[in-house]
Amino acid sequence: MGIVKQEKVMMEKLDDIDRAILRILQKDAKTVAKSIAEQLGLTKTPVYERIKRLEQEGFIKNYVAILNKDKIEESITVFSFVSLEAQKGAMMDDFFEQVMKYPEVVECFVVGGEFDFLLKVVVKNLDAYYNFAKFKIASLPSIGGVKSAFVLNEVKNDTHFPLL
Amino acid sequence: MGIVKQEKVMMEKLDDIDRAILRILQKDAKTVAKSIAEQLGLTKTPVYERIKRLEQEGFIKNYVAILNKDKIEESITVFSFVSLEAQKGAMMDDFFEQVMKYPEVVECFVVGGEFDFLLKVVVKNLDAYYNFAKFKIASLPSIGGVKSAFVLNEVKNDTHFPLL
C-alpha cells in the first residue's frame, strides 16, 4: 500500500476582491476590466485573471442578456402551484424531464409546504395558460392539482444573488 | 390651429433577424458579433448595429452574470405569499418601497388569487428567514398574513423570455 498523495484541491475560496467583482458583474456584465480595476484600485490583469478563475471554477455560471418582455410581445406570467397525489421518485423525475422541455416553464422548484412544485410560466395569454395547465400539467400522471397566481404587476425582478 | 405633424415614431418592430439575435444573447451574452453573424449568414456590422438598436430601444434591458449560489455561500430560497388586510393604494406603495430596499427580496410580484404578493427571498438560513418574515414583512402595516414555501430543489431556473 503506497503513501496516499494529497492532491492539491485548491480551496476555491472567495476573498473580498472576488466578491466585489461578482457584485459588479451581477449588475452589469458588460463592465470592462479596466473599469472594474479602477473601482478596486488595481490594474486590469489581476481583475481579468480573477474573472477567468471565477468562470473556470464555476462561481460564474454564465452571462445573459435580460430582455424587456413588454416590448417584445404580448405575454403573461403565471405562478403554478402543483400538488402530487403520491410523490414517487420515478414520477417526479418524469415530471422534471417534461418540465425541462417546456419552454413556457421558465422556473421550476421543488418546495415544502402546501404543495410540491412551484412553476413560473410565461405564455402569450390566458387561453395559452389554460391549455398549458390542462394538457401539459394536469394531464401528467400522479398530479393532484394545480393552483394558479396570475402576475398583475412586477414590482421587482432581480437576477442577482444578494452578496452581503 | 396648425397641421399636426406626424412625428416619425419608428415602429420599433422586431424582424426574424432581431429575434434570432435576442435568442442568442439571452442564452449567452458573450457570443461575439462575428459568431452571431456566421450563424445568421451576415457580416458583423449589421449584427452589431442591430444589437445597438435593440439596446437603445430598450428591447435589451441589460447584461448580467449569473452566479452559482451554491458555490458562493450558504443560502436558502423561500417564496413568501403575502396577504393584505385591505388593499389601499398608498399602503401598497409603501410596501413596494420597502421591498425595493430589502436586498433579500430578489423578486416581488402583485398577483391575483388567494394572496396579494408573491416574493422570492434569498437568505442565509431558516433563522434569517424567520427574522425577515417577522420583522420586515409581518410587521408592516396592513399585512394580513405571510405563508412560506421553502425551496428544496431547483429543477429549472432560466432567465430568458421564451421567444417563439
Place this chain on the structure above:
DNA sequence: TTGTTAATTTTAATTAAATTAGGAAATAAG
C-alpha cells in the same frame, strides 16, 4: 419598366478591450 430614395449590408480601417508574457512586490512558510 425605370429612376429615385431610403434602408441594409459589405468591405475596410480604426479604436478599444481582451489576452498573454515576464518580471516585481507583497505574503506566507519554513
Place this chain on the structure above:
DNA sequence: CTTATTTCCTAATTTAATTAAAATTAACAA
C-alpha cells in the same frame, strides 16, 4: 531571515468592438 508562493504590475500582442465609406438591395412613384 530566507525561500517559496501568490498576487500584482508593466508592456506587448491578439482579438473584438466600433466607425466610415462604398455597394447592394428593397420600396415605390413616375
